Amino acid sequence: MAGKERAITLRFLAEPADVNFGGKVHGGAVMKxxxxxxxxxxxxxxxxxxxxxxxxxxxxxKPIHVGNIVEVSAKVIYTGRSSMHLGIDVKAGDPKNPERHLTTxxxxxxxxxxxxxxxxxxxxWVPESENDIQMRESAIRLMEMRKKIGAEMEAHLKP
Incomplete structure (x- = not known):
């Protein structure tokens, strides 16, 4: 049912196919x-x-190492008419240890x-906790900043 599940966490192991030339997980893999x-x-x-x-x-x-357990958590922090702004945290660590550190x-x-x-x-989405209110306000401030950046970037698009 829509409007009920606000957050999700994907968990998996970082694989050798995800590695870059420096021996760590490739930034492109993390972005995917x-x-x-x-x-x-x-x-x-x-x-x-x-x-x-x-x-x-x-x-x-921080880098992610091959063999780390990776947790990618997404949470709705603001909704518009058709858009949803999500805060994303990527954490990783040794699967033999419960500790995970923020990587992205x-x-x-x-x-x-x-x-x-x-x-x-x-x-x-209506925030309920103080932290949720702060996240929503942050998302609104970031929207305003993106508008200014977008206007500034227009100069780079013109020959």
């Missing part, structure tokens, strides 16, 4: 995992097919679409 978690979370919240509209503020804090964090915006690919309404 982030996109998968964002889709799963936004589809669960909206009950609709969703597409990625934006991924930003990606911070690679970012914000992803997903848009629910109908069968013809047009944006469609999503259930509103």
């Amino acid at each position: 995992w982030i996109d998968l978690a964002a889709y799963a979370c936004s589809a669960a919240w909206s009950g609709k097919y969703c597409i990625t509209a934006y991924a930003g503020g990606i911070r690679f804090v 964090h970012c914000i992803v915006i997903m848009v629910a679409v109908d069968d013809s690919g047009q944006p469609t309404e999503v259930p509103e």
Whole structure:
């Protein structure tokens, strides 16, 4: 049922195929995992097919090693008419140890679409805890900052 499941965590092992030339998990692999978690979370919240509209503020804090257990957590932190802003945390650690450390964090915006690919309404998310209120306010501030950055980037698109 749409509007009920606000968060999801994907868990799996980092595989040798995910490694980069430096011997750590490739940033592109992490970004793919982030996109998968964002889709799963936004589809669960909206009950609709969703597409990625934006991924930003990606911070690679610590490396992920092959063989680590990886947890990619996505949580709705703001909803618009058809969009959902998600906070994403990636944590990893030795599977023999319960401790996980933050490796990556970012914000992803997903848009629910109908069968013809047009944006469609999503259930509103209303924050309840003080932390949820702070996350929603942060998402709103980030929207305003992205508008300014978008306007600034226009100069780079003109010949």
